[in-house]
Amino acid sequence: MAFFWTYNGLKFGIKSVKFPKENDFYDGFISSINFDENKCLNSKGLANLSEKNGDLTCIECESVCPTGAISLHDIYSNSSGKGKASRKSGGALDTNRCIFCGLCVDTCSDIASAINYGKDLNLYTPPFPGNDRGKIFKRSLFVKHIDTGSCGACESEINALSNPYYNIHRLGIFITPSPRFADVLLVTGTYTKEMSDIFFNVLENIPRPRYIVLMGSCSLFGGIFKNGLKDGNDGLLFNDKMKKLFKEDNVVALPHCPPNPFEILNVLLLIKKGDFK
Amino acid sequence: MQKRFLGDYEFIWGPVRKGVSESILYEFLSSGEELHDLNITFGYKKRNTKSVLAEKSNLYEQIQTVERISGLHAFSASLSYCLSAEDLLGLKGKIHENLQLLRMFFAEAERLRNHIENLSEITEATYIQVPSALYGYYAEMLKQLFLKFLNSRYLMGINTISGFMKKLSLDDVKFILGSIKSIVCDVKEIIRKNIETKSHIDRLKTTGKIDMKAAKQFCSKGVVAKSAGIDIDLRKTKPYLLYGGIKLKNVELHDGDGFSRYMVRIEEITQSLCILEYCMEMLKKNKFDNTSNYLMNRRDLDKIIMDSMKKGNTRKHGFGYVESSEGPIFCYVKDFDGHIFKKINLRYPFESNYKLFTHGVKNTMMMDFNINEATYNFSVAAVDK
Ligand code: SF4
Ligand code: SF4
Numbered sequence A: 001m002a003f004f005w006t007y008n009g010l011k012f013g014i015k016s017v018k019f020p021k022e023n024d025f026y027d028g029f030i031s032s033i034n035f036d037e038n039k040c041l042n043s044k045g046l047a048n049l050s051e052k053n054g055d056l057t058c059i060e061c062e063s064v065c066p067t068g069a070i071s072l073h074d075i076y077s078n079s080s081g082k083g084k085a086s087r088k089s090g091g092a093l094d095t096n097r098c099i100f101c102g103l104c105v106d107t108c109s110d111i112a113s114a115i116n117y118g119k120d121l122n123l124y125t126p127p128f129p130g131n132d133r134g135k136i137f138k139r140s141l142f143v144k145h146i147d148t149g150s151c152g153a154c155e156s157e158i159n160a161l162s163n164p165y166y167n168i169h170r171l172g173i174f175i176t177p178s179p180r181f182a183d184v185l186l187v188t189g190t191y192t193k194e195m196s197d198i199f200f201n202v203l204e205n206i207p208r209p210r211y212i213v214l215m216g217s218c219s220l221f222g223g224i225f226k227n228g229l230k231d232g233n234d235g236l237l238f239n240d241k242m243k244k245l246f247k248e249d250n251v252v253a254l255p256h257c258p259p260n261p262f263e264i265l266n267v268l269l270l271i272k273k274g275d276f277k
Numbered sequence B: 001m002q003k004r005f006l007g008d009y010e011f012i013w014g015p016v017r018k019g020v021s022e023s024i025l026y027e028f029l030s031s032g033e034e035l036h037d038l039n040i041t042f043g044y045k046k047r048n049t050k051s052v053l054a055e056k057s058n059l060y061e062q063i064q065t066v067e068r069i070s071g072l073h074a075f076s077a078s079l080s081y082c083l084s085a086e087d088l089l090g091l092k093g094k095i096h097e098n099l100q101l102l103r104m105f106f107a108e109a110e111r112l113r114n115h116i117e118n119l120s121e122i123t124e125a126t127y128i129q130v131p132s133a134l135y136g137y138y139a140e141m142l143k144q145l146f147l148k149f150l151n152s153r154y155l156m157g158i159n160t161i162s163g164f165m166k167k168l169s170l171d172d173v174k175f176i177l178g179s180i181k182s183i184v185c186d187v188k189e190i191i192r193k194n195i196e197t198k199s200h201i202d203r204l205k206t207t208g209k210i211d212m213k214a215a216k217q218f219c220s221k222g223v224v225a226k227s228a229g230i231d232i233d234l235r236k237t238k239p240y241l242l243y244g245g246i247k248l249k250n251v252e253l254h255d256g257d258g259f260s261r262y263m264v265r266i267e268e269i270t271q272s273l274c275i276l277e278y279c280m281e282m283l284k285k286n287k288f289d290n291t292s293n294y295l296m297n298r299r300d301l302d303k304i305i306m307d308s309m310k311k312g313n314t315r316k317h318g319f320g321y322v323e324s325s326e327g328p329i330f331c332y333v334k335d336f337d338g339h340i341f342k343k344i345n346l347r348y349p350f351e352s353n354y355k356l357f358t359h360g361v362k363n364t365m366m367m368d369f370n371i372n373e374a375t376y377n378f379s380v381a382a383v384d385k
């Protein structure tokens, strides 16, 4: 029977993508939300300005965003006050806060189609330098996963990396059961109170140099579960306890809800190759 | 835990376990070979979803949150929420037939994906790597298909109260069905070959056997109940949407072991495909063209709700349910304040199935624990809300 399945496996052929040699993403792949300022009604400075809208012609996308990831005032100052929105520097969209729900895209598609899905794999890492972002892992990369309050979809996407389509093993990346062998800690979930000590316990057992990848909106800032409660689901990016770690460790923010397997793979490959500068 | 046999010892596993798994604590009492008792502790992932939901500022945000309680059941959960909301808001009888068919279509697509993914996990637990990888590949193909047409690999952001959130034409739905058919055809070929793999079947047969009495006693749900001879399926017993118009075949096995749970999933894959085809036929018959008539923006939804309130059609409570791949997801909503439901109670099938699991694994082989767990296909997140 072993031979039978080996034969069938060979007959099935190689189905893996060529990524990262080629960006051979599948049809329909999306990984970013792009904001086209030129198409946005505010950029055109159309009329109908009202006090309520803070002198912006349209604030639809900002008002539908469930996580406050869009801040139109960050790019359009209302200083002119004369019907023409003048641009400020900086982006309108905070990628680390975007759960990729698509509500802004759907909303704007009927207004100006200024917000669209894109295929970028750009990473918006936190502004923490870490101790060494060069090539620190010589051969394989071992990843330890910890769930600190996830919905299960982030885990499903990590597991997908082992299917024949992504086949992370071909790239020398492996999931390890023990933190002691790990180079990377892949964190999912909202960082619940109950997992807080356990998180640091696992982390302490990972030898340095190491990377901490905060995967998914939940682990970054609590995602859709962020609330105003005491002991709320705050994630780790803005957590006081992490401040020290941000100085000593390499921390990478991997946004979206859940991040696409290509996005996860991209981060792990950058770590492996030492391309985080 | 009480030591019952000479040489029994206790050990824990969790909350951080091997590989990529959700946080949960298992306490075993074992003689090494045999598992004599199991205690399960939840609570590590508790996100206080009830309070989180009560703090949201609109219904759309509540839907987004409901979808993310257990991401693998996002569509069923949000549909359950929408049905209960429509019940409270007096909109239940006003949902267009085509919209109901589309909801059924994607609910079945989600069931299919979960079943195929679980076949991969079960096969991996029996150490048969090649078919496990092949199942995994086809589950991936389904997710890519969903992303292409619906912008979400997990069918998030599609459901809304009284409407649909994505633009789809009849040709798109036809293409999705055609692709699913071809995926299921390939999956069935793997199933056929896998059933002939003796070591795989031997490991599943008699593993984690439960009888009908225990299944009833613990109020087991979904696949687990069906594997022990209890064919409770809300799509048949209490039809919602347009399920009442379909004659669903009984999916019921009697051995209550891992193999029966595996076979229930396989039969449900065929069943779901038939439902998808039924939905397609009906959509064509109803001259469905595209979803533009059911796209629901905020203003329209607000207007519909206002109208219903003015006419006094609203009720104090709303109730909805959906049969997901693992069993029913119930949703109860109340206290609508004009913007959100202040109280939302969602019940997933896993709580009772976990209790049965704890009972069913007693006196089984420690070696089979993984297989047993895989055949139940739990979502810890759905229990640890
Ligand atoms: S919805 Fe579109 S047009 Fe309106 S502010 Fe947003 S991007 Fe600009
Ligand atoms: S996709 Fe969702 S979370 Fe991201 S910016 Fe748009 S509305 Fe906000």
Ligand code: SF4
Pocket: A149, A150, A151, A152, A153, A154, A188, A189, A215, A216, A217, A218, A219, A223, A224, A256, A257, A258, A259, B068, B071
């Ligand atoms: S980031 Fe999104 S997909 Fe990941 S665990 Fe949180 S809710 Fe689930």
